[in-house]
Amino acid sequence: MTEDSFFQWLFQRLPAAGKDVVIPPGDDCAAIRWHDDKLLLVAVDQVVGGRHYVDQGPDATPPALAGRKLLARNVSDVAAMGGTPLFCLLAGAFHQGCPEAWLKEFYGGIVDAARDFQLQMIGGDLASTSLDDVASLTILGEVPANEVITRGGALAGDALFATGTFGNSFASGHHLHFSPRCAEGRWLAQQGLAKAMMDVSDGLLLDLSRICSMSHCGACIDLTAVPRRSAATSIAQACSEGEDFELIFAVAPDKIAELQQRWPFANTPLTRLGTFDNSGLLRDQQGNTLAARGWDHLSPPPAGE
Ligand SMILES: Nc1ncnc2c1ncn2[C@@H]1O[C@H](COP(=O)(O)OP(=O)(O)O)[C@@H](O)[C@H]1O
Ligand SMILES: Cc1ncc(C[n+]2csc(CCOP(=O)(O)OP(=O)(O)O)c2C)c(N)n1
Ligand SMILES: [Mg+2]
Numbered sequence: 001m002t003e004d005s006f007f008q009w010l011f012q013r014l015p016a017a018g019k020d021v022v023i024p025p026g027d028d029c030a031a032i033r034w035h036d037d038k039l040l041l042v043a044v045d046q047v048v049g050g051r052h053y054v055d056q057g058p059d060a061t062p063p064a065l066a067g068r069k070l071l072a073r074n075v076s077d078v079a080a081m082g083g084t085p086l087f088c089l090l091a092g093a094f095h096q097g098c099p100e101a102w103l104k105e106f107y108g109g110i111v112d113a114a115r116d117f118q119l120q121m122i123g124g125d126l127a128s129t130s131l132d133d134v135a136s137l138t139i140l141g142e143v144p145a146n147e148v149i150t151r152g153g154a155l156a157g158d159a160l161f162a163t164g165t166f167g168n169s170f171a172s173g174h175h176l177h178f179s180p181r182c183a184e185g186r187w188l189a190q191q192g193l194a195k196a197m198m199d200v201s202d203g204l205l206l207d208l209s210r211i212c213s214m215s216h217c218g219a220c221i222d223l224t225a226v227p228r229r230s231a232a233t234s235i236a237q238a239c240s241e242g243e244d245f246e247l248i249f250a251v252a253p254d255k256i257a258e259l260q261q262r263w264p265f266a267n268t269p270l271t272r273l274g275t276f277d278n279s280g281l282l283r284d285q286q287g288n289t290l291a292a293r294g295w296d297h298l299s300p301p302p303a304g305e
Contacts, residue, residue: 027081029078061176064105076181087120088119088137149197155252158195158251161273162227167230172230201243206296216280219276221283240293243295
């Protein structure tokens, strides 16, 4: 079982979304008709001790950074829809005996990040657990209805672009310090330059395969064009490790030049990685089929990895 196969099963079991649900389950956020010409974006993501941050030992993640990561990961999902984050609610369950200082630093990291990302924490829930710590954050944001960008809008012939660099996120600490691409996502939406978009959390190829399946297309990717975090980062790491929290998006052929000329984010690399096609596959420039490798909570990596 994979996450994708499980969610396919789940989505079939769910009743059809009501008329006010403009974007149903399966995208980075759900969208609900809200007010005027705006959609309310809603998403929830968690961090689990030992899974998303190191919770024990000398390399334990500073709790403020684990908290910051929790919020930033959710903001990244709003960015991927072209939206602006507004509010969040935080539900946490922490092991009995969790030190007061740890808890205050964890929450403090979220409060500080909420200030930086300009959103308000408006509620939550606190519980104890006998197992690993889990904190789940629900984020609410907004986007003009005519600007929202889903995973489903790519067409054969569109160019595939990415922000930033890929790979070595965990080893480099990027997964704790990244800036969600909110300004970039918002700009792409406002300018009407991205037709399909998502943020890369599970790995470039696995998440690209999700844009392709939602868009009913395939893609050809130039693996040598994938910008890597450092000289030591391999192509395989850049393609499949995940937690890059960069945006990948589809751009119509007649908008490519405009995008490249007008890209206003001098500190955010913008790279063309390839082209969407009708193959239904992921392929490299030599025509080899690429496996959509990446992080999957339901299929543990083969022994030795
Ligand atoms: N219980 C659920 N009911 C409906 N949709 C769900 C449920 N759990 C997860 N999903 C949806 O499945 C998709 C995949 O989830 P996930 O991999 O966690 O998303 P993301 O990578 O964007 O954080 C998302 O669109 C998410 O909203
Ligand atoms: C202790 C620890 N081990 C491993 C990782 C690497 N890692 C954990 S989850 C994950 C993928 C993304 O997390 P997920 O919960 O799938 O996020 P989502 O796709 O829902 O946004 C990666 C690469 C990490 N950050 N910390
Ligand atoms: Mg995931």
